Amino acid sequence: MEFEDIYENIERRDEDVYANEDALGPGKLSQRQTEPKAPNHRGSRCFVLSSVCLGLICVLLVVAIIVQQIKITAEREIKRNYKNIVEEFNEKINRLQVNYSNLIVEKDQLQSSFNSLNQKNLELETSINSLTAEKNQLQRNYDSLNQKKLELESKVSSSCDEHKKKQVCFFISSEEKSWSDSRQYCRDHGGDLVIINTEEKQRYISSLEKGRVWIGLSDIEKEGNMKWVDNSPLTKGFWDTNEPNDDQGNEDCVEVLSSKSSLNNWNDFPCSEKRKWICEN
Numbered sequence: 001m002e003f004e005d006i007y008e009n010i011e012r013r014d015e016d017v018y019a020n021e022d023a024l025g026p027g028k029l030s031q032r033q034t035e036p037k038a039p040n041h042r043g044s045r046c047f048v049l050s051s052v053c054l055g056l057i058c059v060l061l062v063v064a065i066i067v068q069q070i071k072i073t074a075e076r077e078i079k080r081n082y083k084n085i086v087e088e089f090n091e092k093i094n095r096l097q098v099n100y101s102n103l104i105v106e107k108d109q110l111q112s113s114f115n116s117l118n119q120k121n122l123e124l125e126t127s128i129n130s131l132t133a134e135k136n137q138l139q140r141n142y143d144s145l146n147q148k149k150l151e152l153e154s155k156v157s158s159s160c161d162e163h164k165k166k167q168v169c170f171f172i173s174s175e176e177k178s179w180s181d182s183r184q185y186c187r188d189h190g191g192d193l194v195i196i197n198t199e200e201k202q203r204y205i206s207s208l209e210k211g212r213v214w215i216g217l218s219d220i221e222k223e224g225n226m227k228w229v230d231n232s233p234l235t236k237g238f239w240d241t242n243e244p245n246d247d248q249g250n251e252d253c254v255e256v257l258s259s260k261s262s263l264n265n266w267n268d269f270p271c272s273e274k275r276k277w278i279c280e281n
């Protein structure tokens with residue numbers, strides 16, 4: 001439609017030109033009639049067509065250039081994005097590599113610490129075993145020394161004295177038993193509970209022990225009839241004040257209260273009570 005309009009405009013303009021020439025007069029008419037009309041009209045059309053085609057080509061070129069430019073821009077953008085992604089990926093890879101290296105170092109350190117602790121554990125176990133063996137040995141030594149101590153105490157507690165040109169030994173126990181068990185101990189060791197039949201001996205026995213000890217005197221067989229373990233009767237007693245009192249009718253064995261006056265320290269007491277004792281050999 002546009003090309004047709006253009007041709008019509010051109011033809012119309014040519015007609016206007018001719019009309020103007022007609023208006024100029026016959027001189028001018030002879031000149032127009034002498035010029036060839038058809039070739040000029042075709043050349044103008046070719047020129048217009050060429051111009052239009054050239055314009056179209058230019059437009060197409062511009063469009064092609066724009067499309068190419070857009071394509072290049074898009075490719076650059078894609079490349080830039082790709083480059084950024086690759087750089088970011090590489091950066092993450094590097095960080096992971098660093099973290100992995102750090103973890104390897106930490107793992108080696110932990111392994112080293114574990115080995116060290118394991119070694120210390122073994123050393124401690126060895127020390128514990130050694131100390132346990134040493135403790136057991138010390139316990140055995142202690143038991144042995146304690147046994148020796150008891151034996152030495154027994155020897156120390158034994159005291160011998162010249163009595164009527166006869167050496168008499170006294171044993172003072174470190175443990176406590178009933179009167180009957182105490183007497184049995186003395187008899188098992190070749191003696192008996194001590195018999196005190198002189199003031200001198202009373203003083204001596206009182207000086208040996210400051211506690212409460214059984215002596216070989218009782219009225220077990222007959223209440224009120226005090227007799228020594230050798231069945232000899234009591235001739236002289238060294239009783240505490242108000243003793244013997246046979247308290248509650250249950251006091252038949254005699255103890256020495258060494259903390260009291262050396263000549264007034266006997267007391268009758270229940271035979272089942274436990275006291276230290278003095279043997280005489």
Ligand SMILES: [Ca+2]
Nearest residue numbers: 219246251252
């Ligand atoms: Ca009595």
Ligand SMILES: [Ca+2]
Nearest residue numbers: 245246267268
């Ligand atoms: Ca009494």
